[in-house]
Amino acid sequence: MSTSSSLQISSNRKRRHRNNRHGGWRHTVFGVLILGILLFPVYWMVNVSLQQGGAAAMTPWLPIDITLHGYAKAFQDQGGHLLTSLIVASGSVVFSLLVAAPAAYALAVFRVRWANAVLLAILVSQMIPGIVVANALYGAYTKIGLLNSILGLILADSSAGIPFSILILNAFMRSMPLSVLEAARIDGAGPLRTLVSVVLPMSRNSIVTAGLFTFLFSWSDFLFALTLTTTDDVRPVTLGLYVYISGFISDWSSVMATSVLASIPTIVLLVFAQRYIAAGTTAGAVK
């Protein structure tokens, strides 16, 4: 009786294993197919950018006659816009973190009475549509003369970056072992020294995460740029691309080359930052 049931179990296991193997193969094919569909626009962007200009739909599937004509034109026409985007996005990251880090620290570590209500308000502020903020800012910027300025765009993008960064940093700092901060107090560190020498280095990963997402948001911002700039003086690449498409619809090569160039900083950042997003930094602080 026991021998027959153990044989039965063994054959069931084998069948299941075979099914799993078949299932695994099917899953892989399905996964690759989905990935192919997702990545096809990226491939098409690179493909078109490396060929002679013209209508995108007429471009051959493979870039056999490679030309960098599109890139040369993209640099010539959009180089300034790319630089503007870089300055605005980097400025937003720096400004957002400068404001968000001490705010998150205060909300997380000090026994602030209404900390949770403040955090809820910050969360709610994230739900306000961008266009509402942009319209409100337009009125204010017109009065204080921040329209068509890099500083204006940095502040506008930071209006999204700061609350987001506070939420990310606060969540991390709340999980930080309190005893480490108490050890710093006993060692003679005041609140500011504790923030600079202990909390911020320990929060490296969450700072990278908050900074990265603020950069990505600012880099891809279109709404604030469209609302808060009225001339060509200060124009980020998103807006530049938009104007470009309307003006050069017949030369897709340079449009796609600009898109490729606009994607590079975010790709580089994501590749370098991903290990910080995943890893923890409190290892060894406490048991």
Add this chain to the structure above:
Amino acid sequence: MANVAIRSVNKYYGAFHALKEINIDIADGDFVVLVGPSGCGKSTLLRMIAGLEDISSGEVEIGGQVINDLLPQERDIAMVFQNYALYPHMTVAENMSFALRLARVPKPERDAKVTRAAAILGLENLLDRRPAQLSGGQRQRVAMGRAIVRDPQVFLFDEPLSNLDAKLRVQMRAEIKELHERLGTTTIYVTHDQIEAMTMADRIVVMQNGEVAQVGAPLDLYDLPRKKFVAGFIGSPAMNFLSGHAKAGHFLTSDGIELPLGPNAAVEGDDLSYGIRPEHLRLGDSGVPMHVTVVEPTGAETQVLGRIGEQPVVCAFRERLDIRPGAVIHVLPDEDKLHIFGKDGHRLN
């Protein structure tokens, strides 16, 4: 080094009275252990001495100076935390020298102090490592090194060994004791482990429900506990308590079993506890019958768990005995070692 005086200290959390009129005098160079069950207030008291908790009322003095209103860094204390509390982004050397750096101690002096502390704790080869690259014992040593380099007046230890495994705990216990012998710094050590308290302390402060239950040398507490709580808390296995009443020189358990009172024949009363330590019960044919339920040979001794009447009792015999669960043995209490406690938990003999 300095003496520490805790005078009428109270701690309130809202309406909750966490510490009640605490008075403790700690002499210069003493190793005092605060021990008690979880929630008794021992860590709160230590944190109040460290300056991490406010003192609701009363005074704490270090070296004759009232420190109630001083910041933690102004109290000249160093604290070792239960979970090490090392700075994970700093090397061992940086962790140890952080306080000195903040105090603007010149680098050569800083390095000399770190090197000296590292030599004392055997950390010389680990100075460039980060905490994540260290074992639990090494991390605990770094935490102690961080305290040593400051050369404080008082060391505060908050359950520093409770995160270590049993073997390492015994080793670190000896190291901390040796360190104290070597440095002679006044030390206040919090633990819930009474064995740690017994083996390390010059004096033990037993705490219960936010009050000091008894203060004394380890063996004084063991031999002459003034309260039933202290008698039950100090010693492992714990003291046996048999409830009953005493009259005319006899103690009758609630099950009607008569136990000898010996020199304590004058004790009388109802609702008493007849306390006897496990090692003070010996085998004897004329003794009280005990039904054996579990036999635990530990090598050094044999612990026999059972019941006298319906009341649980543990005996610890030095001999290796062939006793089986289910057997009935006869035990005799050592009449000179009895502890009789009244209804209110206070000692009567």
